[in-house]
Structure formats: structure tokens, C-alpha cells
Amino acid sequence: MKKMPLKTILVLCILFFLPVMFLLFLYPSKHNYNPLDIVDNNVSELQFFNSNSEEEIQLEDHITIIGFLGSEPVNHVIAASNLKELVYDKFKGFKKFQIVFVLPNGAEAKAVQLQKEINNYDDMRFWHYVFGEPNDINNLFNSLTSEEALDEKLFTDHVFIVDKDLAQRGRIDDREDKEKEKNETIYPLYSYDCIEVAEVKNKMSDDLRILFTEYRQKRKGNFDSSSRRVNDLNANDK
DSSP: OOOOOHHHHHHHHHHHHHHHHHHHHHGGGTTOOOOOEEEESOOOOSTTOBOSSSSOOOSTTSEEEEEEEOSOGGGGHHHHHHHIIIIIHHHTTSTTEEEEEEEETTOHHHHHHHHHHHOSSOOOTTEEEEEEOHHHHHHHHHTSOOSOOOOTTSEEEEEEEEOTTSOEEEBSOOOOHHHHHTTOOOOOBOSEETTOHHIIIIIIHHHHHHHHHHHHHHHHTOOOGGGOSOSOGGGGGO
């Protein structure tokens, strides 16, 4: 039998062991990731709102993106379309995921019109509109932590992530790596601007993936809540 050249043997060894070594490096950090920060623990439920859906719309036990479209939702079709195309279409297959838009009573027909503007006959079962009195809308919004405010028509182009336990999720430290290297002041990310495509496509999508990973690990019994970066906004003030 012809003896295999030493060079060939070395190449085969490298090809065999390199993937193994790569997996070994990955294994210790299998569950070493930073869960999405809790930025508010007291988000209000939707008990004072109604919808045209046959099912009861609630936040508890769901991973929800909640937004406020105001009394003229059709004027904000760009924000709604960005959210549908960049987030809803990507995550609608995940269990217990939903998008809920809050509008004042009387805007039901305008919500239907908006739906026609953004829906290309896709599955919209997990995209909901709920309606309530202005005071209840303001109370719900105020239960969220935000640097934004609703305008006079009860609209904001920012949306929020709420987990299954009615806790608002976001980033307590939203600095880029370069900003951290320069030790610049920490600033948070409580909500996501639907007009900013990059923010929705990158930051919001990444944060949702992290949250789904957390719940998947909880189901498997692999989640360690002590690994959370910060679970109380007041931690930054100590």
C-alpha cells in the first residue's frame, strides 16, 4: 500500500480537529448571554379596553409589542408597515407572540382602513387593535417607562416590548462598543422608534430573539435569572 504523504495527513488532521476545537470553545458559553433587561415591572393589563376580535386580548402570558396609534392611525401607515414587515412577519410563528395597537374609542373604522393599507393578505391573527377611553390610554401608557410622550391625538411612533409577566423589557445600557471603550455616559433604550428602520430591524429584532431564547431556556430548565445584567432601574442610582 502506498504510504500517505505527511502533508496530506496534517491537512486531514486539521480538517478533522478544527471543527471539534471550535465547538469546545463554544460549549462553555452555551448559556452565557445577557437576558433582556427589565426596565419596568408594573405594566397595566388591558382590562379597560375592547377589541373586535373574537378572542380576549391580554398582555399576560404573551410576548407583546405594544404601540399607540392615536385617533388618526392611517396617518401613521409607515410606522405600522415597518413594524409589520421587519418584525411581525419575522416572529409571527413564535408561540404567544403578538402585536397590540391601542387606539381611542371611535377609531375602529380607521383601524380597519389602516389594516387594508398594510396587509397583503398575510396571516394577521397575532396583530390586534384595542380601543378605550383617552384616560385609560394615558394610564396604560404611563405604566410604561418612556422618554417619549403621547401627542394630543394619543399617538407615538415608539413601541414597547412587554413580556409574559407584564414586565417591560429594553436596554438599560444602550451604548455602542466604541462608546463603552470611551467610558461615555450610560443611556437606556426603553422603546423602539418604528420610523427608524435600522433600530427596528437590528436592535428590536435582536432584543426579541434574546427574549424568546430566555423563555426557551426557562422551559428547558436552563435559565439562571442571576445572569441578568440589571433587573431594577434603581441599580444605576446606587
